[in-house]
Amino acid sequence: MMKIFNPDLEKMRTAFVTLSRLRESPDLDESWQKGVMSHLRTLERQGFQNGSEERFQRIAWRLIPAACLMIFILGFILMKVDFFPEYEMARQFIEDPTGYVVTKILGV
Amino acid sequence: MGDHAIHASDVELISRITGGDTEAFSLILAKYKDYVSGIVIRHIPSNDMAETVHEVFVRAYLSLGKFKATGEFRHWLASIAVRTCSDYWRERYRRRETPMGCLTERHREWVANVLSGQSVGRFSETAYREEGRELLNWVLDRLPPEDRMVLELVYLQEYSIREAASLLGWSAANVKIRSFRARRKLRKLLSDEMNRGMS
Numbered sequence: 001m002m003k004i005f006n007p008d009l010e011k012m013r014t015a016f017v018t019l020s021r022l023r024e025s026p027d028l029d030e031s032w033q034k035g036v037m038s039h040l041r042t043l044e045r046q047g048f049q050n051g052s053e054e055r056f057q058r059i060a061w062r063l064i065p066a067a068c069l070m071i072f073i074l075g076f077i078l079m080k081v082d083f084f085p086e087y088e089m090a091r092q093f094i095e096d097p098t099g100y101v102v103t104k105i106l107g108v
Numbered sequence: 109m110g111d112h113a114i115h116a117s118d119v120e121l122i123s124r125i126t127g128g129d130t131e132a133f134s135l136i137l138a139k140y141k142d143y144v145s146g147i148v149i150r151h152i153p154s155n156d157m158a159e160t161v162h163e164v165f166v167r168a169y170l171s172l173g174k175f176k177a178t179g180e181f182r183h184w185l186a187s188i189a190v191r192t193c194s195d196y197w198r199e200r201y202r203r204r205e206t207p208m209g210c211l212t213e214r215h216r217e218w219v220a221n222v223l224s225g226q227s228v229g230r231f232s233e234t235a236y237r238e239e240g241r242e243l244l245n246w247v248l249d250r251l252p253p254e255d256r257m258v259l260e261l262v263y264l265q266e267y268s269i270r271e272a273a274s275l276l277g278w279s280a281a282n283v284k285i286r287s288f289r290a291r292r293k294l295r296k297l298l299s300d301e302m303n304r305g306m307s
Contacts, residue, residue, distance in 0.1 A: 008223050009295050013263060015222045018231050019240045020264045025149035025157065028141050032158055036165050037134055043170070044130045 118181040126172050133169055141165075143182065144189050151193035151260055153245075160196055164189045183274075190257070190275040197253035211301050215243045219302060247297055255290035262287045263294075 093100045124132040145161050152160045168188050175184055218239045221230070230236045248256050261272040262283065269287070273280040 009291070009298075011222050011225070012219070012298065015240060016244050016264055017266065019237060019244060020150060020260075022231060022237060023149055023241075025142070025145040026154060028145055028158060028161060032162070033134065033137050033141065036137060036162050037131075039162070039166055040130055040133055040169050043166070 119177045122172055122175060122177075122181070125169070133165075136168075137165060140182070140185055144185060147186055147189040148193060150265060151190070151257070152196055156196070160192060161189075164192045167192060187275045187277065190261070191277060194253060194257045194276065197256055201253045210304065211243065211246060214239055215246070216302060218243055219298065247294060250297055251290060251293055254286060255293060258283055258286040259290040259294065263291065 089100075092103075118136075121132050121135055125136070141161065144164050145157060148160050148164065149157050164185075168185055171188065175181065218236070231240075248259070251259065257276060258272065261267045261275065262269065267275070269280050269283050272278075272287075273283045276283065278286075
């Protein structure tokens, strides 16, 4: 059974390094450069849309902590004032059945 | 002094581009296209090189606002090039475009030549170089993209762990571990394939 040991691997590495160094990059001509610049000009034209979307996302992410804080405060207030939706609905039904039915029909 | 002048003119160009003068980017392109293609060609097949270098410059253009004038533009561009190459291989790996063939007898002979020290002076032969490249590509294609990039940077291009970490945007410890594992995988791949040829 053949096994590649560390000195063998070092020989392989040296050979691969030589190969890697001998690789020549093909020339990128004028038309390639024009292609890149044309792509960039297209991006620039779209830039206003991209910029505004990015700005919106930045602001939205900044508002998230404030929104979480608001939810927490409102939840705390609702707990403090003993607000139970089922109880409130039952109370409204008993006190003003017509108003309750109209509210339900209108979907308010 | 010369380097400082080049660096200063880069910063000046970048401020022009970020100020809205897109055409000034053509000067960056002309100045750095050979440098970037020299990096890309060491990682990407020649037929995809032009497209990948194009992608590198587009990414650089879109990220120019993040470039800090305290750093070197050349190095910043090199890291974009290396990461674009890494993304290229990740995409190829995701689409499973890796060839599944085995090594031929010629490739095994190539390995045997190298191990017996008979390859000295033969790299001038085009066919010998081609066989070596096929073997190298065969090995690299069988590694995950991250291992491939680390192996190419640390093992073949002889970057230090710190330099490779900076180019890839990874921690030095991560590069060290990956490089060690990739080397082990490389040894196993070659051993297995040579044994398959003998059996």
